[in-house]
Amino acid sequence: EADIYQTPRYLVIGTGKKITLECSQTMGHDKMYWYQQDPGMELHLIHYSYGVNSTEKGDLSSESTVSRIRTEHFPLTLESARPSHTSQYLCASSEYLREAGDTQYFGPGTRLTVL
Amino acid sequence: RKEVEQDPGPFNVPEGATVAFNCTYSNSASQSFFWYRQDCRKEPKLLMSVYSSGNEDGRFTAQLNRASQYISLLIRDSKLSDSATYLCVVNCMNYGGSQGNLIFGKGTKLSVKP
Numbered sequence: 001e002a003d004i005y006q007t008p009r010y011l012v013i014g015t016g017k018k019i020t021l022e023c024s025q026t027m028g029h030d031k032m033y034w035y036q037q038d039p040g041m042e043l044h045l046i047h048y049s050y051g052v053n054s055t056e057k058g059d060l061s062s063e064s065t066v067s068r069i070r071t072e073h074f075p076l077t078l079e080s081a082r083p084s085h086t087s088q089y090l091c092a093s094s095e096y097l098r099e100a101g102d103t104q105y106f107g108p109g110t111r112l113t114v115l
Numbered sequence: 116r117k118e119v120e121q122d123p124g125p126f127n128v129p130e131g132a133t134v135a136f137n138c139t140y141s142n143s144a145s146q147s148f149f150w151y152r153q154d155c156r157k158e159p160k161l162l163m164s165v166y167s168s169g170n171e172d173g174r175f176t177a178q179l180n181r182a183s184q185y186i187s188l189l190i191r192d193s194k195l196s197d198s199a200t201y202l203c204v205v206n207c208m209n210y211g212g213s214q215g216n217l218i219f220g221k222g223t224k225l226s227v228k229p
Contacts, residue, residue, distance in 0.1 A: 033216070039156070042221040043202075058216075090158055094217075100164035101147025101206050104217055109158050 003027055006091050006107035013081055014115050021076045021110045023091030032074040033104065035090040036060060043090070049074055081114040088112070118142060119220040121203050127226045132193050136223045138186045138203030147206035148179055150188045152199045153222065159202055162188075193227045200224045 004025040013019055025032065034047040035058075045058030049068040063085070064078050074093075078085055088111050094104040121138045128134050140148075148165035163170065165177040165186055176189040186203055203220040 043159070043219045045216060048216060088156075097164075099166065100149070102217065103147075103149070103161065103164065104204075105161065106158035111156075 004091065004093055004105055004107040006089075006110050008110060009108060010111050010113075012113045012115065015080075015082055017081050019078050019081055019112070021089050021091075021112070023074045023076070023107055024072050025074075025093040025105075025107075026072060027093065027095065027105075028071060029093035029095050030071065031094045031102070032068065033092040033094070034058070034064075034066060034074070034076050035092065036062065037088045037090060037109075039088075047076065081112075083114045086112060086114050117220075118207075118218045119203055119205050121201075121220040121223050123221060123223060125224040125226050127228060128193055129228055130193060130195060132227075133189065133191050134193055134225060135190075136188045136201050136203070136225075138188075138220055140184050140186070140203075140205045140218075142205070142207045142218075143181075143184060145184075145205045145207050148177075148186050149204040149206075149217070150175075150177055150186075151202040151204055151219075153202055154199045159219075162201070190225075193225075195227050195229065198225055198227045 007022045030051045032049045035043045044060035046062040047066040090109045091107040092104045094102045150162040151159040152162045153159040165179045169178045174191045178187045200222040202222045205218045207215045
């Protein structure tokens, strides 16, 4: 079982607010990821990091930004939230296992609603 | 062509049935393969990795066919608690030779009925 945490779990906020979604893991994993998922739809990778001071955009364009100042912490920020940002945001980290390869573990997610 | 393709289902089966999910992937350089399970409004959880020789974990059996670029998951004696969406996941190599990011399929929904 992976130790990866996300806060808040649920957030309802008004348009134009700045928000930061927190993600932390205590396993010392170098690789971390943010995914966006709408109900009943597939996961979309929006950001990833291969280590401290490394951040890259994922396959789905997102107005959010991320930072990776510490190994265990990978926060996601929206400068000005809009209703189109309403979604579930899932954080993950991964470790390389010799037999299985890069294996990802997910946090419980943050369900964001922008009014 | 999508990198990872799965039958979206839903698969509606009675308790005790055997159900098989199939998945195809397009990148022949793919190195790692997984099945994840995702319950409604929850995060995906690793169900099992898929090894070249095939592997079994209790009622679950995963198989890999590299020649056909095909992965399968078999669930025997299905339980009500198996109801979930099953995601096929593939890891491809980067051009530089290092492991890239995971590619998730859209998932196959399973509903096990009493």
